[in-house]
Amino acid sequence: MxxxxxxxxxxxxxxxxxxxxxxxxxxxxxxxxxxxxxxxxxxxxxxxxxxxxxxxxxxxxxxxxxxxxxxxxxxxxxxxxxxxxxxxxxxxxxxxxxxxxxxxxxxxxxxxxxxxxxxxxxxxxxxxxxxxxxxxxxxxxxxxxxxxxxxxxxxxxxxxxxxxxxxxxxxxxxxxxxxxxxxxxxxxxxxxxxxxxxxxxxxxxxxxxxxxxxxxxxxxxxQGMLTKKPPAPDRTPVRITQSTWIRASRAGLFQWTKRSGFAVRKGEAIGIISDPQVGRLDKRIYAPRDGFLIGHANAAVVSQGDALFHIGE
Ligand SMILES: [Zn+2]
CATH class of the missing domain: 3.40.630.10 (Zn peptidases)
Structure with a gap:
């Protein structure tokens, strides 16, 4: 080679x-x-x-x-x-x-x-x-x-x-x-x-x-390249075939209340956006459908339209 x-x-x-x-x-x-x-x-x-x-x-x-x-x-x-x-x-x-x-x-x-x-x-x-x-x-x-x-x-x-x-x-x-x-x-x-x-x-x-x-x-x-069998994973993989992003409907401070790696139900509260200057009430973010959270934003400050959660089906 x-x-x-x-x-x-x-x-x-x-x-x-x-x-x-x-x-x-x-x-x-x-x-x-x-x-x-x-x-x-x-x-x-x-x-x-x-x-x-x-x-x-x-x-x-x-x-x-x-x-x-x-x-x-x-x-x-x-x-x-x-x-x-x-x-x-x-x-x-x-x-x-x-x-x-x-x-x-x-x-x-x-x-x-x-x-x-x-x-x-x-x-x-x-x-x-x-x-x-x-x-x-x-x-x-x-x-x-x-x-x-x-x-x-x-x-x-x-x-x-x-x-x-x-x-x-x-x-x-x-x-x-x-x-x-x-x-x-x-x-x-x-x-x-x-x-x-x-x-x-x-x-x-x-x-x-x-x-x-x-x-x-x-x-x-x-692939037959190592004969010794490594340990099996501790759980069966979750299989995803499609995904969508949940985006911030308003700007502000973002905190997730549920993070990726977990299943969610439609309507479940998964995060919150707050006004840093305490003018407006907090806005809760709800899962739009049943699915599995495959990614989430760790950013504390978000603009309108920022991707917050990646939800897989
Ligand atoms: Zn990359």
Missing amino acids: AIADGEFYPGQSGTVEVVAGQLPSGNPVQIKAHVFRAYQPGPTVLFLGGVHGDEINGVEIIRRCLRGGIFKRLETGTVIAIPLLNIYGFNNFSRDVPDGKDVNRSFPGTKSGSLASRIAHGLSHNILTHVNLAVDFHTGGRGTYNYPQIRYNAEDLRAAEAAEAFAPPLIFANKAPAKSLRRHALKILNVPVLTFEGGENLRYDAHSIDVGVSGIARLLHQ
């Missing part, structure tokens, strides 16, 4: 750096990949963190797996682990790259495009071409908490099986956004991608990190 200027034979492991661009300081924008090959042939699985540079839980999940040595115990196949794709965003506490573009809306990317497009191209061209299955780790955006979940393309049976094997608390079959890694990988390369979501940006979430680390072990076992 040849990745950039690195060559990996069966039984061989190491790291390789793919140069995707340059920063104004002259430093290269590099994609650092850890490659682990077993002696026995098998699938190649990619674990990818930090496509959005401020989404730290995935970086930590892959770092822990690398540090814990699970990939060194592979019995078949290959793991490519990239803890941090978007180093610019990571250094700048930002989801995007300097031009404000989103790497996960820039696939497949081009060699001469924007920096986001070049990073996407570096990954598509050098890494994705080797891969049979990938897990792309994300979190909620600024002030938004996502309950740990796997999203996958409903029509892709391989992804459905992999999601079940990963066994997070929530499994959400939905369409991937245009020009996203998941959309591109399936459509062009026929590679199933699971999108992991857990926690919020710039913060560790212990629950999401634990779900991610144990899910990786279960997935590798399902």
